[in-house]
Amino acid sequence: MTRMNNKIALITGAAGGLGSAIAERFAAEGARVLVADLDERGGKTLVEGIRNQAGEAEFFALDVTSRESWDQAVAYALEKFGGLTTLANVAGILHVAGLFEETREGWDRILAVNQTAIFHGSQACLDALVASGNGAIVNISSLWGLRGSPKAFAYHASKGAVRMMSKAAAAELGRYGIRVNTIFPGSIKTPMSDNADMSPEQKKRSDEIHAALLLGRQGLPEDIAYAALYFASDEARYVTGAELWVDGGWNTV
Numbered sequence: 001m002t003r004m005n006n007k008i009a010l011i012t013g014a015a016g017g018l019g020s021a022i023a024e025r026f027a028a029e030g031a032r033v034l035v036a037d038l039d040e041r042g043g044k045t046l047v048e049g050i051r052n053q054a055g056e057a058e059f060f061a062l063d064v065t066s067r068e069s070w071d072q073a074v075a076y077a078l079e080k081f082g083g084l085t086t087l088a089n090v091a092g093i094l095h096v097a098g099l100f101e102e103t104r105e106g107w108d109r110i111l112a113v114n115q116t117a118i119f120h121g122s123q124a125c126l127d128a129l130v131a132s133g134n135g136a137i138v139n140i141s142s143l144w145g146l147r148g149s150p151k152a153f154a155y156h157a158s159k160g161a162v163r164m165m166s167k168a169a170a171a172e173l174g175r176y177g178i179r180v181n182t183i184f185p186g187s188i189k190t191p192m193s194d195n196a197d198m199s200p201e202q203k204k205r206s207d208e209i210h211a212a213l214l215l216g217r218q219g220l221p222e223d224i225a226y227a228a229l230y231f232a233s234d235e236a237r238y239v240t241g242a243e244l245w246v247d248g249g250w251n252t253v
Contacts, residue, residue, distance in 0.1 A: 003233045004031035008081045008132075010073060011035060012064050012121065013091030015042030017190035018140060021221030022088055022228045027055030029229060031086070034077045036062035056081075064091045064117035070124035077128070084128035086232050088138045089118045089162075098151040107154045114158035118165055126178075135178035138231045139166045140224070143186045143247050163243070170241035179240040181231040186247025188219040214249025 009026050013019035015037035027033045027050045035050075035057055037043045043059040050057040058080045063069040077084045093113045097106055118139060129135030144152060145159030163182060170180040187210060210218055227246045230236055245251050 001029045003229060003235065004029035004086075007031040007085045007232065008077065008083050009033050009086035009088060009232065010077055010084060010121075010125065011088040011090060012062060012117070013037055015039035015046060017090075018185070018188065018221050018224050019088075019090040020046050021225040022090060023057070024050060025222065025225035025229050026086075026088075026232065027057055028053065029233070031232075032056040032081045033058075034073065034081070035059045036064075036073055037091070038063060064121065065112040067120045067124065070120045074124050074128055083132055084125060085132040085134060086136045086138070087121060087125045087129065088140075088228055088232065089121055090140045091117060092140065092142075092158075094152070094155050096151050097153065099153045102153050107157075110154035110158050111161075114155070115161045115165070118162060122165075122169060126173075129173075129178050130176045133177055134234070134237075135173075135176070136232050136236075137166075137169065137173075137178065137180045138228050139180070139182045140228075141166070141182050141184050143184050143245065143251055146184060146245075146251065166243075167241055174240055179231075179236065181236065181239060181242045181244070183224060183227050183231070184243060184245045184247065184251075185224050186219055186245070186250040187213070188221060188224060190221060209250060212250075212253050213247075214252060217248065219246065219248055 004026050009031045011023045014023045014035040023033050035043045035047050047057040047059045060073045060076050062073045141162040142159040144156050145163045166180050166182040227244050
């Protein structure tokens with residue numbers, strides 16, 4: 001398939017969950033993919049799988065909280081692929097803590113990975129994206145960047161920030177041919193969501209949300225991958241600053 005022919009994509013958090021689904025979909029559609037993650041074993045396994053399907057992929061051990069690591073990742077993409085057209089900011093973490101119990105350490109860690117990493121990555125990739133003449137940034141926020149809930153104070157803060165960072169970047173970068181769009185996943189079955197440390201009350205609320213979803217099921221990583229594919233492809237060449245809810249109707253209930 002060819003929806004991403006001539007695209008070179010750096011994807012963070014690509015060793016598992018949403019990131020690996022996006023990397024696999026982009027590669028299947030013709031993109032050359034830099035799988036970026038601290039999970040070397042998972043990342044290299046994914047690269048091997050992509051290559052076994054005749055795709056092109058490389059692995060880079062990226063610490064998204066480090067600007068130096070970002071600069072090295074971009075240099076690696078340029079060395080291996082000769083350019084960069086696409087950045088997918090997917091890496092994210094979650095821990096369950098409300099305002100009463102959140103710590104400064106927990107707050108700082110959530111914002112470093114979920115918010116500040118997007119600043120570092122977007123800035124580190126700018127020159128290469130401008131040089132491509134047809135750059136795209138796809139940011140993964142969350143429905144929790146639009147709605148509040150108890151017991152996830154820092155996560156809500158970080159994902160709400162991603163929304164406005166994306167809009168600000170879209171407003172600034174359009175003149176350079178770079179599109180910036182945001183996906184808001186709802187309840188998606190990933191290792192992060194499965195391993196969330198929820199209280200019985202929170203688990204009950206989660207089950208109620210799943211039961212009320214208009215499409216009757218929890219989402220899968222590939223549901224997000226197809227949305228990212230649209231934003232990253234030339235099919236969305238006239239789309240920037242856009243927001244796409246991929247939530248099974250959760251935000252409508």
